[in-house]
Amino acid sequence: MVLMDEKGTKMQATVWSNDFKKHEKILQQNECYTVFKPRFDKNNQKFKHFDTKYVLTFNLETTIRKCNNFIGPTHGFEFSTFKSIKNGGVSSEFRTDFIGYVEEWFAREDTTTRYGKQSYKMDLILRDLEGIALKLTLWEEYCDQMQEYISKNKEEEHIVLIVQFGSVHDYKGTINVANAYYITKLFINERNEEIVNFKRSYIGKASVTTSTHRSIGQSGVTSNEDEFLHNTTFSTIRQIREIAQVMHVIVVGTVMAVDKDSEWYYLGCESCNCKASPSLQFPEDDNGSDDVDPKEVLVCTNKKCKRDVVPAVxxxxxxxxxxxxxxxxxxxxxxxxxVKLLGLSAKQLVDKYLQVSDDEKTIPAEFNAFINKKYAFKIHVKKYNVDNKVDGFSINKLVDDPAIIAKLEKKFDVVPFEEFDSMILPTTVSSSQSDAGVKDSKSYAVDDSTPLPKNYESRKSPCDLKRTLEDSNDLDNSYSVSSTKSRKIETKEDIKAQMKDKLLIPKLEK
Known part of the structure; x- marks a missing residue:
């Protein structure tokens, strides 16, 4: 529980199961009580909601009576500014309050947590009076609460949201906010003083720059379709090599293999997900002695992480x-x-396979679930990739939606035809396959083929031409891809040279 006194000071309180029957009937949310003989304990709880030295415990000696003359604040909001949150000035260890204008919301997304639990969430973009945007993630019951409001108030134009007892998360230097389970309270467009004043100020500032506003029903984003089909640049794998700036791109491809020479898991900081490395720490001895055994701890490698010694997963x-x-x-x-693909956490597979083998590079059989599967990937081309002309890109998100993949594959505009002129050979076409288009190499085959008529002028796409040649010949290619090292990205001239150097060995008829 969270208790607040008449001065607005908040403190955690606990009623243990053995004492719950005595107090459960009288304790109600948003009610006022006078408490006699609570026990003060040191705040050693794993999840500390507030930066306080003590917590209250209600036991059998504690007496609770209703109070009707409480003169303190109703909610006791203590808002953190978006600027202080994004600059790292608000600790991720404790709960905080914030208020913002709902500028955009994204459709509910089913997901799996890092611990293997099936869950769901929705993301929102909030904006404050200074124009600073902040991403908010609402999980499960809080997601339901927000979705219910949107569905019942689609024509409402101005939505202001207060999140009380929210949580701050630092993920690789990017700070976002979310609800904390069981304790967070949402105030959606309620007619309290804080929301009324914020809305009045926000609308007044917004009216200077725009005269129109979208309703909450129009502010939603179908996240996957917009993100993969409209909001991010599409690229073929070859075209990635020509990118000269840091950016995100969408590619469509089939997972061919898992690198067997690379470790498939790591110990990550529970706060920011960056790698946690072991380090020796020498605790101070109470007697001032230097003869103290060192203790091995885990230290986050992210310099921006606020925690030195971290719990790791x-x-x-x-x-x-x-x-x-x-x-x-x-x-x-x-x-x-x-986790989303497998439905299993990394710890579950580590426990399973390290019990059988001490080889940390043993590839779990579960990874076969995504081998030979086609996905659309949103990948991040980083400064390191651009400066060093190497691949090895991070996947920000992936989808296996057939409709999205089909629409993306229509965007394939691969290599100009002139780059394939040297490869054009006499071609045959099936009478049942006269339609030229990008086809999957696994399913394309030439049966009952007949020579092309002389007046046949249409040409196959580069993808189909390359596949047809490789299907008709044994391909001896001296250029192999290393699965263990980052690969130097070839220039157009390198690619042309490789194409010319490929030896096509005709298959012998039996």
Whole structure:
């Protein structure tokens, strides 16, 4: 429980199961009480909601009576500014309050937590009076609460949200906010003083720059379709090599293999998910003696992380090779998407396989679940990739929605035809396959083929032409892809040279 006195000071309180029957009938949320003989305990709880030295415990000696003359604040909001949250000035260890205008919301998304639990969430973009935007994630019952409000108030134009006892999360230097389970309270467009004043100020500032506003029903984003089809640049794997700036791109490809020479998990900081490394710490002896045994602890490698010694959890980092009709690229799957694909946490697989083998590089058989499967990937081209012209890109998100993948594959505009002129050979076409288009190499085959008529002028796409040649010949290619090292990205001239150097060995008829 969270208790607040007449001065607005908040403190955690606990009623243990053995004493619950005595107090459960009288204790109600948003009611006022006078408490006699509570016990003060040191705040050693794992989840500390407030930066207080003590917590209250109600036991059998405690007496609770209703109070009707409480003169303190109703809610006791203590708002943190978006600027202080994003600058790291608000601790992620404790709960905080914030207020913002709901600028955009995203559709509910089913997901799996890092511990293997099936869950769901929705994301929102909040904006404060200074114009600073902050991403908020609402989980489960809080997601339901927000969705219910939106469904019943689709025409409402101005939505202001207060999150009381929210949680701050630092993920690799990007700070977002979310609800904390069981304790967070949402105030959605309620007519309290704080929301009324905020809305009045926000609308007054917004009216200076725009005269129109979208209703909450129009502010939603179908996250996957917009993100993959409209809001992010599409690229083939070959075209990634020509990118000269830091950006996100969408690629479509089939997972061909998992790198067997790379470790597929790591110990990550529970606060920011960055790698946690072991370090020796020398605790201070109460007697001032230097003869103290060192203690091994885990230290977060993220310099921006506010915690020195951290609790760590096993997280996925799976290196995979992905192929489309233009090439192969090395990508890295991280914890969120791997858990989503497998429905299992990294710790579950570590416990399973390390009990059988001490080889930490043993590849779990569960990874076969995404081998030879096609996905749309949103990948991050980082400064390191651009400066060093190497691949090895991080996957920010992936989807296997057939409708999205089909629409993305229509965007394939691979290599100009002139780059394939040297490869054009006499071609045959099936009478049942006269339609030219990008086809899956696994299913394309030439049966009952007949020579093309002389006046046949249409040409196959580069993807189909390349596949047809490889299907008709044994391909001896001296250029192999290393599964253990980052690969230097070839220039157009390198690619042309490789194409010319490929030896096509005709298959012998039996």
């Amino acid at each position: 096993h997280m996925y980092k799976v290196s995979i090779q992905v192929e489309d009709c233009t090439g192969i690229v090395n990508l890295t799957l991280f914890d969120r998407d791997t």
